[in-house]
Amino acid sequence: MPYNKQGEKEDNMKLNRRSFIKSAAAGSAIAAAGSIFPGISFANWKEQTGSAGQITWKKAPCRFCGTGCGVLVGVSGDRAVAVKGDPNCSVNKGLCCVKGFHVVQALYGKDRLRTAKVRRGGKMVEVPVSEALDIIAAKMKQTIKETGKDSVAMYGSGQWTIPDGYVASKLFKGCIGTNNVEANARLCMASAVTGFLTSFGTDEPMGCYEDIEHADVFVTWGNNMAEMHPVLFSRMLASRKRRGNVEIIDLATRSTRSSQASDKSILFKPNTDLAVANAICYEIIRNDWVNWDFVKKHTTFHKGKTNIGYGTEDHFKFKDAPEDISFEEYKEFLSDYTPKKVEKISGVSARDIKYLASLYGDPSKKCTSFWCMGMNQHVRGTWINNLVYNIHLLTGKISTPGNSPFSLTGQPSACGTVREVGTLTHKLPHGVVMKEAHRKMAAEIWDVPLTNIDPKPTYHTVEMFRALDRGDIRFIWIQVTNPMITMPNLTRYRNGALKDDRFIVVSDVYPTPTTDVADVVLPAAMWVEQEGMYGNSERRTQHFDRIVPGPGETMSDTWQIIEVARRLGYEKQFPWGEDEYIGKIWEEYRRFHDSPKHNMAPYDVLKKRSGVQWPFVDGKETRWRFNSKYDPACKPGSEFDFYGKKDGKAWIWARPYEPAAESPDDEYDFWLNTGRVIEHWHTGTMTRRVPVLHRAVPESYVEIHPEDAMNLGVTNGEMVKIISRRGEVTMKASIDGRGKPPRGMVFVPFFDESYKINEVTLDAFCPISKQPDYKKCAVRLEKA
Amino acid sequence: MPILSYLVLPQDGAMDQLCSDLSSMEYCEIIPADNQEVVVLVTDTPDDKVEETLQETLKNLPSLQSFSMTYGHNAV
Numbered sequence: 001m002p003y004n005k006q007g008e009k010e011d012n013m014k015l016n017r018r019s020f021i022k023s024a025a026a027g028s029a030i031a032a033a034g035s036i037f038p039g040i041s042f043a044n045w046k047e048q049t050g051s052a053g054q055i056t057w058k059k060a061p062c063r064f065c066g067t068g069c070g071v072l073v074g075v076s077g078d079r080a081v082a083v084k085g086d087p088n089c090s091v092n093k094g095l096c097c098v099k100g101f102h103v104v105q106a107l108y109g110k111d112r113l114r115t116a117k118v119r120r121g122g123k124m125v126e127v128p129v130s131e132a133l134d135i136i137a138a139k140m141k142q143t144i145k146e147t148g149k150d151s152v153a154m155y156g157s158g159q160w161t162i163p164d165g166y167v168a169s170k171l172f173k174g175c176i177g178t179n180n181v182e183a184n185a186r187l188c189m190a191s192a193v194t195g196f197l198t199s200f201g202t203d204e205p206m207g208c209y210e211d212i213e214h215a216d217v218f219v220t221w222g223n224n225m226a227e228m229h230p231v232l233f234s235r236m237l238a239s240r241k242r243r244g245n246v247e248i249i250d251l252a253t254r255s256t257r258s259s260q261a262s263d264k265s266i267l268f269k270p271n272t273d274l275a276v277a278n279a280i281c282y283e284i285i286r287n288d289w290v291n292w293d294f295v296k297k298h299t300t301f302h303k304g305k306t307n308i309g310y311g312t313e314d315h316f317k318f319k320d321a322p323e324d325i326s327f328e329e330y331k332e333f334l335s336d337y338t339p340k341k342v343e344k345i346s347g348v349s350a351r352d353i354k355y356l357a358s359l360y361g362d363p364s365k366k367c368t369s370f371w372c373m374g375m376n377q378h379v380r381g382t383w384i385n386n387l388v389y390n391i392h393l394l395t396g397k398i399s400t401p402g403n404s405p406f407s408l409t410g411q412p413s414a415c416g417t418v419r420e421v422g423t424l425t426h427k428l429p430h431g432v433v434m435k436e437a438h439r440k441m442a443a444e445i446w447d448v449p450l451t452n453i454d455p456k457p458t459y460h461t462v463e464m465f466r467a468l469d470r471g472d473i474r475f476i477w478i479q480v481t482n483p484m485i486t487m488p489n490l491t492r493y494r495n496g497a498l499k500d501d502r503f504i505v506v507s508d509v510y511p512t513p514t515t516d517v518a519d520v521v522l523p524a525a526m527w528v529e530q531e532g533m534y535g536n537s538e539r540r541t542q543h544f545d546r547i548v549p550g551p552g553e554t555m556s557d558t559w560q561i562i563e564v565a566r567r568l569g570y571e572k573q574f575p576w577g578e579d580e581y582i583g584k585i586w587e588e589y590r591r592f593h594d595s596p597k598h599n600m601a602p603y604d605v606l607k608k609r610s611g612v613q614w615p616f617v618d619g620k621e622t623r624w625r626f627n628s629k630y631d632p633a634c635k636p637g638s639e640f641d642f643y644g645k646k647d648g649k650a651w652i653w654a655r656p657y658e659p660a661a662e663s664p665d666d667e668y669d670f671w672l673n674t675g676r677v678i679e680h681w682h683t684g685t686m687t688r689r690v691p692v693l694h695r696a697v698p699e700s701y702v703e704i705h706p707e708d709a710m711n712l713g714v715t716n717g718e719m720v721k722i723i724s725r726r727g728e729v730t731m732k733a734s735i736d737g738r739g740k741p742p743r744g745m746v747f748v749p750f751f752d753e754s755y756k757i758n759e760v761t762l763d764a765f766c767p768i769s770k771q772p773d774y775k776k777c778a779v780r781l782e783k784a
Numbered sequence: 785m786p787i788l789s790y791l792v793l794p795q796d797g798a799m800d801q802l803c804s805d806l807s808s809m810e811y812c813e814i815i816p817a818d819n820q821e822v823v824v825l826v827t828d829t830p831d832d833k834v835e836e837t838l839q840e841t842l843k844n845l846p847s848l849q850s851f852s853m854t855y856g857h858n859a860v
Contacts, residue, residue, distance in 0.1 A: 018787070021857050022826050026815060028855035033791055040820045194857035326839065672793040 015114075023055065023074065023082045030084065031101045042093040043088065059086055059610055060544035062100045063527040064681045066158070066409030067091060068536025069228050070610040071099055073528055073547050079529065080104040080548050082212040089610035091209060091540065097230040099409035099681055102690045106526075109510055109689030113523040114552025124521065129553045132520050133560070136477070137567030139503050141146045143475040150458055153180035153473045154693045157480035158188065158418050159410030161532030161542070163585040164479065164557040164710035167574065169429065171561055174446035175570045176734035179425045179433055179458045180473065181495050184481040185411060185418035186461035189377040190771035192407040193419055195385020198322075198762025198768070199393075199651050201644025202417050202597070206625040207368070207404030208538040213239055215368040217359045221273060221388060222374020224739075226257035227678035229372070229408055237261060238628075249356065251276070251674060252374065253775070254747055266356070267742055270671050271776040272346035272668065274380055277387035279346075280357045284394050285331055289361030291685035294396030298640045298646070301330045303654040305390070310764040311380050314466050318767035325654060333654040334367035345657060360391050366402030367392070367672050372410060373675065377775050382768035383655035389654050398650075399627040399640060406477075406719055409537040409681075412715070420598075421589065425464075426457035429592035433457060442719045445591050447573055448615035449600065460770035462488075463765050469496025477505040479557045480524070484513040485683040485753055488772045489763035507557050510685050513753050523554045530556035531582040533606065539614045543606035558585070597643065627738050660776040661764030664744060667776035669726060670708075671745040675756055675778015677738075684751035701734040704781070705743045719784035722746065727759035730784045746781065750774075785828075786835045789855040792823040792848055799823075802847040811838055825851065832858070 011661050033040050034434055057075040062069040070089020074082030083104045087094035117134035119125040126136075131679055143152050154168050160183065172181045172242075196203045212235045214216075218628035225233040240246035251273070284290060304320045311318075325333075337405045369392065375384045385586035389398075389405050395405035409415055422428050429445075431438030433455055443450040460469050467473040476497075487493045497504055497517045506518040509526040529550035558581065565574045576584045578627035583603045590600045593614070601612035601621075613621040617632045626642050628634035634641035635648065642650040664670055678698045680687040687693045702720050704712075714720055716735045721728055731748070742749045748757045762777040792814075799821045806814045806825055813836065815824040825842075829835040830840035842851060 018785075018828065022813070023827055025826050025857065026813075027788050029789040029791055029826070030815070031852040033822055033824065036791070037817070037820050039820055040822060042815050042817055042824065055818050239795050268810040766860055 002553045004187055019075070020054065020081055027082060027084060027101060030097065031096070034095055034234070035098075037730055038234040039514040040239065044209040054080060057441045058545060058547045060528050060547065061412060061536070061611065062096070063106065063412060063544035063686070064099050064101050065229065066414055066532065066537045066541055067231055067303065068412065068540055068611060070542070071103065072296060073097060073104060073545055078549055084469055086610050091538075091611065092231045092535065095231050095234060095311060098678060099687060099693065105591070105690040106686035107529070111510055112551050113509060113511065113515075113521060114554065115523055116553065117521040119519045129522065129555060131248050132522060133563045133567060136505050136520055137564050139630060140475060140564070140568065143503065147474050149176055149178040150180060151473055152176065152178060153182070153464055153477070154466075155457070155461070155464065155476055155478045155481065156181070156183040156417075156423055158183060158185035158409070158414030159416045160413060160423070160557060161482045161530070162413060162416045162535060162589065163281065163532055163582050164422040165423040166560070166585055166589045167558050167561045167565070168479070169421060169423050170446050170573060171565045171570065173428065173453055174442060174448045174754065175452065175565065175568070175573055177452045177454055179454050179456070181423050182425055182459065182461045182464050183430055184461070184483065184486065184693055185368065185414040186424060187377070187486060187772060188373060188410045188420065189376060189414045190769035191378060191381025191385055191766050194382040194602040194766070194769040195389065195407070197285060197644070198382060199386050200390040200626070200642050204539055205404070205406050205537065206399045207406055208623045209235070209625060211368045211402050211404040211406065212236055214366055214402070215239075216246055216365040216402065217367045218246070218779050219356065219367065219369045220248070220250050220252070220258060220262070220742060221369060221371040222252050223370050223372045223408070224252070224256040224372060224675070226260045226409070228260055228676060230407070230678060233261070233375055240661055247359070249359070251356070253537060254742065254745060257738055264348050264353050266348055267484050268346045268348050269659040270673070270745070271378070271380070272376065272657060273384055274655065275337055275342045275345045276348055276353060277332055278386065278657065279339050279353045279358060279389050281387070281394055282337045283339060283354055284361045284391070285334065285356030287357070287361060289357070289363075290394050291363070291396030293395060293674040295451050296642070298642060298649055299393050299652050300649045301325045301327055301654070302651050303333070304655055307658065308767045311462070311764070311767055312523035312764050314463070314769070316468070320768060330652065330654050336489040337657070341364065358484060359558035360395055360397065367395070367397045368402060368404045368406060369653065370406050370408055374775060376407070376771060377773050379661050379764050379766055379773045380655070380658055381771050381773075381774070386653040387472065389650070393650055393652050399624050399682060401624065407537070410592070412536065412773070415537060415539070416533060416541060416573060420535055420593075425460055441592065444510045447589060462770065462772060465493040468502060469493060469499070471499070471501070474501060477507070478514060479507040482512045482514045482683040482685055485518055485670060485750070485756060486758060487763070488758050488761040488774060490756055490758040491727055508685070512685055522560055523552060524560070525554045525556045530558070532556070532558070533586065536611070538613065538649070540611040542611040543601060544609075553577065558582070561697070607667060621685040661773065662762050662776070662778045664778045668780045669744070670779050670781055671747055672722065672724065673747045673775050674742065674750050674761060675747065678749065678750045680749070680751035682751065684752060688751070699732070699736070700749050700757070701732045702741045702756045703734045703747040706735050706740055706746070708743055708781075709733055712781055721782040721784045722748070722757075722760055722779050723782065724760040724762070724779045726762065729755050729760055731755045743753050746779065786832065786856065786858040788827050788835075788853055788857070790825045790851045792851040793823045793849045794821055794823070795849045798847040799843050802845070805845055805847050809838070809841065816830075818832060
C-alpha cells in the first residue's frame, strides 16, 4: 500500500481528497442557491456530510462582518477545510454570504506572518517572538520613563476578541494608568453609541434580528444592505416574499443592489438626511399621526448646541449643552422642515417625503429602520441617529417586535469588544473614566489602586494619530487593524508614524501597509486558531473554541498583551495559565455587567450555544429591551422603561440640518463617497487572499455617472485621476456598474491597498462622537 | 472520476418524489432545502462514460423540472 509524505495510506488520502472535493461541490451549489433563492436553508447538510466521518464540524461566528452569522467549520486533521452556515444559529439559520462561505481560506494565504520581525538598521529581521516581546516591554518602560505614561498608546479593533480588548484596557487603563486606548470601531460605530446615549442613556439596539420577520415596512437609511449585510437582507427579502405585504424603501445617496431589490429607491443629496428626517417628523405631527399616549408617558423634548464645527483642526474640543424644550417649541423648530422646503435642500420630492411619513405614521404598520456607515460616518452622525429615533419615538414604534430603529455594525465584535468592554479613551468595561464610582468598580475588579485610573480621557482615534504625528505619543501598539489604509487624510498620519523617534508595534496575520511602518511585527493567531468571543449587532455574544493550530509562532493578541504585561511587572493582574485564560478572563469581565440591564451569560453557557443575547437574566435572553413584557430590567408595572435615563424617558431632539465639512465648489466639483463591495471585507487583508473573492473583484475602481464620464471623455475601464485638497489617486472608471452614483458624485471602494483613497478623504468628524465622515468630501476629476 | 454538483428543481408538487428518485440512484447524493423546493445534487462517478449515462437518466426523470450545474471537477 503506498504512503504519502505524512505516512498516510494513499487510499485514505484519496478518499479524504474526494470527500473534500464533494464537500466543495455541495458548498458551491448551496452558495449558488443562496444567491438565487433568498432565505433558502439546507439545515440537514451537517448530518449528511458528517456521516462520512471524514470531516468534523465545529461552531464559530463568521470572522467578517457584524451580522454574527454562525458557521460550522469543517476540520480535517489540523486544517480547516470547509465551512457552512450553522442551522442552529438564529442569526443566519444556515445561510452564509459569499465571504462567509470562503472564510476558512482566509486562514491559509501564502504570506501568513509566522515569525516576529524587528527593524534593525532599517531592515526587518526575523527574531523569536519572546525576543520581540522583550523589546516591546523594554521600549514601553523606556518611553513611559522619558516622556510619561500618556506617550504610550494601544490602538485596537472591532475585530479584537472580547478577551483581547479586555486585557488591553486592563493593562493600559488599570495598570499603566493611561487612557490612551482606542479602537477602529471609532471609525465605524461611535455615532451609533453617542446616538443611543443621547436618546436613551444607554448603548446598543433595543431590538433584534427577529424584527425582520415582524416588520411590514423597512427603511434602509444610507445602507447598502444587499452587499454589506447580505444575510440580513436575504431575511428581509424572504419575509417580503413569504408575507406579501412587506415594503422595503431604500433611502440613499447612490443607487446600489439594495436599491434594485427594494420596492422604492429614494436618493438624497449628501448630509441632507438630517433635513429629510425632520421633514418626516413634521408630517407625522401635521397629520396627527403622533402616538400621544406613548409620547406623553415615555419621552421628553430637548435641544443642543448648533453650528458645532467639524474637528479638522488639532486639539478640537466640543461639549454639548442640552436644554429642555416643550413639544410646542419642538413643533416650531420643525416648521423649517416642511416637505417643500426640504425638497429644495435634499432633492427628495415633497411627495416622497410625505409617503415616507405616511408609512411611519400608519398605526397598522410595523416599521424597522436599518442603518450602518451612511448615518454613522457623518459629520452630524450623532444628530442623524437622534433624528431617526425621533421618528420611532413620535409614533411609538420602538421596543416591540417589528418596530425597531436598528443600527447595524460592520465588524464582528465592534459591539462586544469596543462598546461593551469599553476600549475607547473615555470608557471602562462598566461606565466611563470620568465617574468615580465606575473607576472604583474597575480598580476593585482589576486589583489596582484607584489612583491608577486616570479620570481624564485622552485622545479619540483621529486625535491619537495626530498626537503620534505631533510627538505627544511616541509608542503605539496596533492590533487587528490596518490604519495605514483606513485613516482619513492618510498621508499626514503615515508620515507621522514614519518619524524617527516613533516606535510602532503591529500585531497582524498578513503583511499590510501598517506592518510596513512597524518597528516590531508580531505574528497573530487568527479567528479559530484561538479561543475567544465576539459580540454582534443584536447584543449576541458568540464563543468559539481554538479549532485549528495557527502557523509558526503565531500567538493570540490576548496572550501577546499578557506576556508584555508580565514583563512590565503586572503578574498579579495577569495570573492565568495558557489552558484556562479565556474562561478566567470572561468570568472576571462578567463582573462589570452584573445587573439585569446588562448581565452576560456564564462561560459554560456561551460554550454550548451558537450565541447568547444579553441582558441574560435568570437563564433567559432578552429580545427587546425597554419593554417590560420582554425586559426584566424594566420597572414593574411600567409598559416601557427607558432606564438609561434617570426618569425612564427617551429624549426627542431638535437637531437642525447643517452641511458637510467640505462640499463641491467651482474648483473641486464632485462629491467623493467611499465604501465597500460584497466580495471584500474592509481593507481586503483577508478577502484578497481568497482566490475566488480576489478574482471576482481584483481591484478597486471609481463609479461615475455616465453623463459625467462622457463630459470627461472617459469610457468604462479608462483611467481617471481623483484629486482633492489632500491628495490624488488614479484608477479605472466604472460606468453603469453595480453601483450608480448620481451626477456630481463618485464612489470608490476602499478595499484595495494599491489605491489609497484615504489619501484623498478628509479627517472631519462628528464633534460629539468623534467619528470621521468617509462619505463626503470634495474632489475634481481628470482623465488620466 | 468526475464530481459535479447541481441545483435541481422538481416538477410542481413532486419534491418528495424527486428526492426519492435521486437518493435511490447510484452515484448520487442529495441535500434537499428545508424551506424551498430546491435540491442540491452531488454526483460522483467513476468515469466519463458513467457520467454521460447518469446525465441522460437525470434528463429523463419525470419528477425533475430542471437542473443546472454549479461545480465540476474531473481528475483521478
